[in-house]
Amino acid sequence: MVFSKKFTPEEFNPEVIMNSGQVFRMKRETKGADGMPDTYSACSGDNDIYFYLNTEKDTWDFVCDENQWDFWQRYFDFDTDYVAFNNEIRKYEDKFLKDALKDSFGMRILRQDLWEVFISYVISQNNNIPKIKKSIQILCDRYSDGIHFPKAETLAYIPETELMDGTALGYRADYIIGISKKVVAGELDIEKISKLPYEEAYSKLLEIKGIGPKVANCIMLYGFHFMESYPIDTWMKKIISEDYKDYSKNDYLDYINCSYDGFQGYVQQLQFYHKRKTK
DNA sequence: TACCAGGTTGACA
DNA sequence: TGTCAACATGGT
Numbered sequence A: 001m002v003f004s005k006k007f008t009p010e011e012f013n014p015e016v017i018m019n020s021g022q023v024f025r026m027k028r029e030t031k032g033a034d035g036m037p038d039t040y041s042a043c044s045g046d047n048d049i050y051f052y053l054n055t056e057k058d059t060w061d062f063v064c065d066e067n068q069w070d071f072w073q074r075y076f077d078f079d080t081d082y083v084a085f086n087n088e089i090r091k092y093e094d095k096f097l098k099d100a101l102k103d104s105f106g107m108r109i110l111r112q113d114l115w116e117v118f119i120s121y122v123i124s125q126n127n128n129i130p131k132i133k134k135s136i137q138i139l140c141d142r143y144s145d146g147i148h149f150p151k152a153e154t155l156a157y158i159p160e161t162e163l164m165d166g167t168a169l170g171y172r173a174d175y176i177i178g179i180s181k182k183v184v185a186g187e188l189d190i191e192k193i194s195k196l197p198y199e200e201a202y203s204k205l206l207e208i209k210g211i212g213p214k215v216a217n218c219i220m221l222y223g224f225h226f227m228e229s230y231p232i233d234t235w236m237k238k239i240i241s242e243d244y245k246d247y248s249k250n251d252y253l254d255y256i257n258c259s260y261d262g263f264q265g266y267v268q269q270l271q272f273y274h275k276r277k278t279k
Numbered sequence B: 001t002a003c004c005a006g007g008t009t010g011a012c013a
Numbered sequence C: 001t002g003t004c005a006a007c008a009t010g011g012t
Helices: A014-018 A066-075 A082-090 A095-103 A114-123 A129-143 A160-164 A172-184 A190-194 A198-206 A213-223 A234-243 A249-259 A264-277
Strands: A002-005 A027-030 A039-044 A047-054 A059-063
Touching: A014 A027, A039 A066, A047 A066, A082 A095, A082 A264, A095 A264, A114 A129, A114 A172, A114 A190, A114 A213, A160 A172, A190 A198, A198 A213, A234 A264, A249 A264
Parallel strands: none
Antiparallel strands: A002 A059, A027 A039, A039 A047, A047 A059
């Protein structure tokens, strides 16, 4: 079934979203040839969708099972007004952030499948985005149907040597197996953690081997949708030292938390995207 | 060819 | 509590 929605470019831009480092398996399937529009695809849990800009009606047309539409509206966070966030950002004299905003019109923070986010960000540690995408796709090809993400029940029983072989996962394979085993054994309930208050969820995540502060923050933001999470990776460190030279690290974080309370994670996403694009 | 990449762990001061 | 080498591996 097709569901149409009208968006300004400031409200929705899949090109920006899928290249922002928050999601590793949203794809542009066709590079619109012969007057056909670019078509994008996404998959989350057991749900699948594709979508494209309908230039005749000037709508974004989403094609998915009728009973999955609610899921996808939540996934894309369509209930949240990102233009309101942008208007808050415009109030401040922050040149880097304003440039970042212009550069990333249509950014949104997705509500992704918790399990996939968990494993994806364990894979992301000390890694680069093309290689993260590659490893994840190999997992999907080898241990699922090539489209959906492998289940914990599958990953838990793969020998470490096998999981390291040809996947480029390296030492992270051990973490993935460990986490999968805990889920299967019922010792780790990700859904339950996602419903805890911020601080409690964060410290629960840090108890898990393979998850440190950065990965925990990413899971909090991209999985649990705690919009106040502000993951700091090598790029964000670069931004703080190069583009906010006048601040000490603590002063900088105070500035972010005070000025953009409740959507720090969105601000971070704009900054991250912009910095990588203009490197 | 070195250095880097959406870092974390465990050891040691 | 803070610092630091080690960790696998492909991208740049």
